[in-house]
Amino acid sequence: MRVWLPYPLLFLGLLIVWLLINQSLSPGQIVLGAILSALLVWIMGNLQPHKSTLRRAGLLLPLAGHIAVDVFRSNLAVMKVILKAGRHPANSGFLTMKIELEDENALAMLACILTATPGTAWLEHDRQTKLLTLHVLDLENEQYWIDLITRRYVTPLKEIFG
Amino acid sequence: MSHVTDLPIWAAALVCLLLLAGSAMTLIGALGLLKLDSFYSRLHAPTLAASGGVLLISLASMICFAVLQSRWIFHEVLIVSFVVLTTPVTLMMLGQSALYRDRFEGEHDVPSKPSGEPVDPDLDNGADV
Amino acid sequence: MSELLIIWAILVSQILLSLAMGCALYRMARGPRAQDRILGLDALYIIAMLLLVTFGIRTANTIYFESALIIALLGFVSSIAFAKFLMRGEVIE
Known part of the structure; x- marks a missing residue:
């Protein structure tokens, strides 16, 4: 087989x-x-694509639920930012954070999740330094975003891909 | 030949609602493309059309055809999954190439390439913003 | 009643989508830089695809979906090619 x-x-x-x-x-x-x-x-x-094993595939389902909720919420948030953009410009900015993910497929998945969610856009990831550069549309509190991304996506992805 | 005006009232209302919401969301995304002031901010705008607009309008069309022809037309599923999977890839590539170009031309308001040693753990936390 | 409702809703949503297309077209024409134009083009093909879907609903004809699918496919490939071109100056590595 x-x-x-x-x-x-x-x-x-x-x-x-x-x-x-x-x-x-x-x-x-x-x-x-x-x-x-x-x-x-x-x-x-x-x-010969990179093969990774799914350690706990059952966690994919709650992750998908999280993503759906987050996409919905950030859709609303980004709509608000755009509609207000004429009066006061969005305080957008770049964000650099450390990502403790090794697996290629997990990183690709994280990139797709972050870019598909309006409000965050993946720009660059350095494999050596493990530093990820993001652009965030509504950057009020950097630590908030770093914590959010780590808690909601990186940790489950790390568990799923082992 | 069934026609769209043969829809029962509940389905028509649902389809109308989804259509209007989806196209309004797409329009807001396009307005963001128009109004936001830097390229990297504008990079967020098309995801609005790609996630919200495509999903809602395809849902409307699915409901419409399911009720009209009493069978599921699943082309929309393909469209939605395809757009949802491909738009992030496009935007990622575009963002990467824009960053590359800006660095190449020496723009000052983009972060420089992170150049920390792999062993130094204290180099993160937005030092380049 | 239901006939009028759905016809008007489709018309209004088509007008909204055309306005959105206008915005994307403006961004594509004005730039200011190459990546902005490509972003505009990317948004433009997604919106065009949505417009085709609404045409499909209006005429109850599934042939529009196939063209929508083709637009999605070709648009993705062309945007990727453009982005690659911006990064390296050549499309095929």
Whole structure:
């Protein structure tokens, strides 16, 4: 199984996307989709992506819930900032913080989470010094943001990826 | 051929609400693109359209088609997941390249490259802001 | 009643989206720098995609979704290519 299908989740995801695009569940489409996804998974294996093991995959679900809540809240906050931007400009600024994450995929996930949340944008991460440069739209209290990011995202990600 | 005016009143109201909320959110995001004063601030604006606007409008269209044709049209799921996954990547790359360019041209209001030794733990906490 | 409501709601949301497109277009035309223009373009294609979805709702035609999906795909690739270009001055490394 490991030899034939090195990435079962990726295979399943690609198959689902194929069936969604074609809007059908007929056996022919399933076979065609399976062949295509197997081919793509094989290509992906040749790219030799960094593999990381999920230690506690069960924690992904509460993390997703946190992200949904945070995206909703910061959407509202950013809307407020934009609507007030004419009268008093936003006190945005750069933020440098230390991130204790080693795993590549965990870092990529953190980057996507932080950028997808309006109000914070990932700019740069240095693998050597582990320093992360962020841009925050509403930077009132630096320590608040550092604590928030560490508590809500970095710690769960560290637990998930081990 | 079913048409959008055949919707029952509850579905129509729901679709209207979602559509208006989504497009208003997108407009606010675009206004942010217009009004905010620095590039890095403007970098936050499109996420508003990408997360809120896309989700709400796609939800409206899903409800509309589910009620009209009594089957789930799942193209919207693809659109939402695709946009939600790709927009952060684009913005990240853009932010990185803007930072690179600003540093290259010697702008003073961007943080310089953090150049601490890996062993020194006391170099963080916004020393460059 | 419900007919009027939904037609007007779609019209209003299309107008709002067009205004949003105008804002993004302005940012794309004015700059001031290359990264601002690319940001405007990025927002522009997302909003155009949303506009296509509302057209799809209006005409109850699913063909619009496929074009919306294609716009999303191509827009992502082009924005990434532009960002890469800004960083290194060449697209393919």
